[in-house]
Amino acid sequence: MFAKLSLFSLLAASALAAGGHGLSYDNIDKLATPGAKALLKYVQSQYGLHSISGQQDIGSWHWVTENLGVSPAILGSDFMYYSPSAVAHGGKSHTVEDVIEHAHRNGINAVVWHWDAPTCLPDTAEQPWYSGFYTKATCFNIANALGNETEYNLLLRDIDAIAAQIKRLDEANVPILFRPLHEPEGGWFWWGAHGPAPFKKLWDIIYDRITTFHHLHNVVWVCNTGDPAWYPGNEKCDIATIDHYAQAGDHGVLADKYQSLKALTKGERVLALAEVGSIPDPTVQMQDKIDWAYWMVWNDEFIKDGKHNSREFLDSVYNSTRIVTLDGPVKVTKLLEA
Ligand SMILES: *[C@@H]1O[C@H](CO)[C@@H](O)[C@H](O)[C@H]1NC(C)=O
Ligand SMILES: *[C@@H]1O[C@H](CO)[C@@H](O)[C@H](O)[C@H]1NC(C)=O
Numbered sequence: 001m002f003a004k005l006s007l008f009s010l011l012a013a014s015a016l017a018a019g020g021h022g023l024s025y026d027n028i029d030k031l032a033t034p035g036a037k038a039l040l041k042y043v044q045s046q047y048g049l050h051s052i053s054g055q056q057d058i059g060s061w062h063w064v065t066e067n068l069g070v071s072p073a074i075l076g077s078d079f080m081y082y083s084p085s086a087v088a089h090g091g092k093s094h095t096v097e098d099v100i101e102h103a104h105r106n107g108i109n110a111v112v113w114h115w116d117a118p119t120c121l122p123d124t125a126e127q128p129w130y131s132g133f134y135t136k137a138t139c140f141n142i143a144n145a146l147g148n149e150t151e152y153n154l155l156l157r158d159i160d161a162i163a164a165q166i167k168r169l170d171e172a173n174v175p176i177l178f179r180p181l182h183e184p185e186g187g188w189f190w191w192g193a194h195g196p197a198p199f200k201k202l203w204d205i206i207y208d209r210i211t212t213f214h215h216l217h218n219v220v221w222v223c224n225t226g227d228p229a230w231y232p233g234n235e236k237c238d239i240a241t242i243d244h245y246a247q248a249g250d251h252g253v254l255a256d257k258y259q260s261l262k263a264l265t266k267g268e269r270v271l272a273l274a275e276v277g278s279i280p281d282p283t284v285q286m287q288d289k290i291d292w293a294y295w296m297v298w299n300d301e302f303i304k305d306g307k308h309n310s311r312e313f314l315d316s317v318y319n320s321t322r323i324v325t326l327d328g329p330v331k332v333t334k335l336l337e338a
Contacts, residue, residue, distance in 0.1 A: 020048020035175035054296030070318040071326035075102040083116035110177040118154035135193040143194035179222040243275035251281040282322040
């Protein structure tokens with residue numbers, strides 16, 4: 001791990017950081033740790049040259065390694081079961097352990113937070129507590145909560161619980177790509193159920209609580225919307241991403257979505273696909289200059305069913321000189337040592 005961090009730092013310190021797009025802006029958090037700075041610089045360095053492969057969920061990550069013989073560079077994990085509502089219902093998580101282990105194998109970590117609503121979870125057979133991040137599974141109303149001291153304090157309690165986990169990562173010198181409040185414009189998660197204003201306030205609260213209150217700076221902040229009404233702004237996002245689930249087996253490169261996200265961010269942010277079902281074709285991406293910096297396949301059937309991504313397609317992707325992996329033709333370490 002320490003070897004990795006020093007390699008990251010070496011890269012960040014050199015002029016190698018500017019990738020195909022020449023983007024090399026600083027972290028939005030001016031106090032970002034050397035690890036968080038190096039992580040952002042590394043993603044920037046690949047943007048336009050390669051796409052960094054990613055796989056959500058440690059079980060599915062191992063499936064790729066075992067079945068394709070190559071390991072995804074990014075491991076996607078979830079803070080979901082550290083949410084206090086989840087813990088109260090017996091939720092248990094090994095995310096921090098998984099993240100640290102992946103950092104030890106020189107991997108990059110991306111963490112999302114399916115935030116079980118702080119209160120008002122009916123926990124019925126139809127809407128069980130572990131679905132408590134869905135709008136339909138909770139009566140928690142974010143617009144009201146921001147003006148209700150009790151509920152506001154519950155929001156802070158929950159953010160503090162996640163900050164405690166981020167602190168464990170900080171103590172292990174592990175930076176993460178952190179993607180809270182994802183897919184807000186869909187409205188299917190409670191943080192997006194009452195329009196952009198409360199969502200944007202909550203984004204600011206999370207950022208301030210983690211950086212200013214808890215003094216945690218091992219985070220690269222990943223925004224996750226392509227909707228101008230919901231985008232927090234470049235000054236609040238290190239990386240701009242969207243999620244997209246095409247029809248199974250459709251490996252289109254999402255050119256329209258790429259161009260509109262590029263316009264929204266004025267070409268000043270690295271763009272990536274934080275969740276996909278079928279992987280955008282690396283060869284077409286190169287030909288059409290649709291430079292998603294990374295993509296992450298969602299877990300289980302999306303990677304395993306042979307329909308979203310056929311075995312033949314996966315073999316070619318994971319053996320592509322356009323794709324960064326841990327141990328395929330283009331390796332994270334090789335690039336860092338280059
Ligand atoms: C504030 O939130 C608490 C806890 O959910 C609730 O019991 C109370 O009725 C709310 N107060 C107002 C004025 O809505
Ligand atoms: C990967 O690509 C190389 C070079 O094109 C080829 O020789 C090799 O057989 C491929 N490996 C797999 C597992 O597809």
